[in-house]
Amino acid sequence: MPLPRARPSLPHILPRPGGTRDRALSAPPTGGARCGQPRRVSVLSPGGLRGGDWCRQRVRPRAGSRHPEGAETGAGPAELRLRLQHPEGAPRRGGSAVPPPGSAGLGHRRPQPTGRRQTRTRLCAALSAPTWPPAERRKYRPVPLPASWPRPPHEPPPPPPLSATPLPTLERGNRGPGRARQGAPPGRLRRAEAAPFPGNGLRVAGSGADSGTMSGRAGRRRLVLHVDLNNTVVAADAVSGLGPREALNIFLSTATWGREGADGEWQWVSDRPSLRAPCPGAVSYYCRYGRDQAFTESGPGQCFSSLHAQHLRLLEWPGEPHQELSMQDGHGKHYHFILPSFFRLLDALHRDGRDFTIIFRTFGTDLPRTLLALRSALAGQHPQFPALRDLALPVVLTPGQICCSKREVVLKRGSERLTTTEDGRKLYDYFSSLEGIGGFQDHFDWWARNQFSSQGGKPLWIDPHDPSIHHIFIDDNIRLDDADTIVHPQVFSERGSSSPRCAPTSELYDVCLVQTDLLEAIANEDYFLHCVRRCEENYDGYLARMESGSLSQQSDGQ
Template sequence: MSEASSAHLVLHFDVNETIMIGDPAGGDTYDDSLNKILAKSAFCRATGPLGKNGACDITPTAWHDGTPMAESPPAPPPLQPGWTFDTPPGAAAFYKQPALKRAHAKKFADAGSPGAVYAAQRERCRAALRWAHAPHPALSSEDGAGTLLPAFYRTLDCLHRSGRSFSVVLRTFGSDLPRVQAAINAFARGEHPDYPEGAPGLELPAERMWRGRYDEGGRFSLQPHDEGSGAPTITDEAEAVRALSSPGVSGVMDHYGWWDSHGNDPAAGKPLWLTLEEATTRHLFFDDNIHNDPQDSIVSVRARRDGEAAAFSPLSGAQICSLHGAVLRRVPTMQPVLEPDWFLAEIEACGERLAQLRRGQAWADLLST
């Protein structure tokens, strides 16, 4: 058994548009989200140098291959779900262009939007998500689909049946934890028709639901998600990591106000903890809004040298980008929608990449900072 596969696995999953389509609490309908997950993988031909956050001074009018957005080609330019973008120089993300995002992201594949050329891709995603069973109040959405992605349930089931030691931490900036809690608990009890055996031990109890908060000094703590829930307040960061790493499922409503007020700075995002010399526990964060941008990271990797007394400190944006595919993974959501084994494959691929990094100079450089 490899080092990566024998380590206790701590999987952090963002909720909205990573494992759940639709965000009623945040104002996005099911169709809004379905359109947005495609828009996030669309690229345009840049109209000049890219400014802050990848925006062009002049709104693009052509796709990345030069096809005018006003045309309807028989085969649309391929969507680009990868971390690196292999197209001619000068490509710009559709979702990072303010005018395009504002006008079209939530209606991306609708008639009248430039993204209407991707309507067939949207319908493939819709078909893959369609709930095939009788409605269940916790497992079904009002749109005839499952509350959570089939790929997410499959991941939980496969890990549970494998006997592997693992934890799941649900991470969100929104108010959707109670909705996800209901779905997870129904699955664990065996109420999902595809998994009637259930998964004892994977319930999300109230005492494992927290609000993650930074203080003015940038120290992170866990506070109860709801008063009277029985969740303890944990002010020591190392203790917080131990609590979230214990086998089972936890939920954290992360500190959006802190991240937003710091301009999306990598040091202010959802924390992910990395003890550099430890090989017995492996953390991996899945989120659709991880960007290949050293100035904009929704995940803040906080690292320390091995040892209980060492404090966690945020890595730089460039260091965080270098760890993509090892301890954090951007989720191009249309892929797990269409590929039920996508999360499982990425867990293994990221483990292999982490093992490679540990043997190389980049890891030695991290240890020296």
């Protein structure tokens, strides 16, 4: 009579035919096991009968079979599987098990479940064996050694115990290089975000200058540098056709101070140039007599001729002239077109890993050539700054325009067009988001119509409630007198406001406004770097005063 087909109940546990495990199952028992005695069968380990196996089954001979010793004398895996599923005397579906004939001496067996309940019961019994998992699969758990035991020299000391002081909370900056994982529980950041470091945009709340809503981390803000050209980073004026020799003379006339005597002759009150008046009542030579291209060649300014010659020698171009980085004057000599101190500023900011952008702001027409010179320098063609080739800053060669009127300020560059008619923050957001190096030509006629005062100057927007951005304007015509200055600063005093207030120059002098000393910029390569660092140091105090409301009260009183 053929064996009935049965559903295999444990296909992932029972051995496959022909393998090592089959031979282990069909091997004769050791230790004189008798037919009908329970034996331990390992169906997972190739070692066969071995202590610590996790599965135990009773294998009984079939009554009346040709091989009464079936399980011990080479029963195949299919027949063994069938015997494990359906012990002799158990009905195929439903009912309870009955002891097989001839097994009275073995004792009565407890009724066994059949069908799917049998499969589920046997599988659960196998998985819940007390010896699971096997000993060789248990993980090794090292026991920490006492702190007093000597340690090898290469082993680091144990970490100090956690203190009860709560750790500072981490806040993510606006422009950090990573974001916290969506849905992560509070306080859990990736390894790269676990602690603030220069450049990752993290700030520690409640620590020093970083506390407060408007204060940020000094030295880590994004810098937006608005830079003038003539007599600031370019010692020349292409509009009037002036070279370095004439440009130096004009600057010296603005930085030397004196007064008219009783006889009407000019008398110097200081023999050293300075940006501010050295004493009350002093007037610059420029304010009294106007521009003088030959200031040091004759007349009262001849006493400064040696100073003029010294700085002119510092401007000479070393080696072979460059078509874009050098320029030639009327005497056949070649000079730096852009001051080396400006390239030194770019190199230092790049080495410090700073995030910055350069926006040239000029009334003149030197923008196209200046942008071409910057592109050549960033290509590594400057003999004194070859490392600038590593500075990955795009140069936008298309200059833009800024037109001002009583109603609005309009910005145009290529297909871009922005206006402050509906929202005064549009241009602030635009300048704050610019990348690389570009330039804009400001509205000179509007400045002249406003008698060269601050009201008609180059507009600059500042938001002290945005601590991640620092706008700095560098120009040689910035002065503390609002009636004679070139920049029109506008500050958003209220958080999220779209209507800025006009701020006096004295409020932002050496904070967001830098008056260029051309002589120092020529003689000291770190000049612009020092100016930027001084503004960053003063900006922290400015934000603190704005947060306390002291500056707002002063502006309301004025």
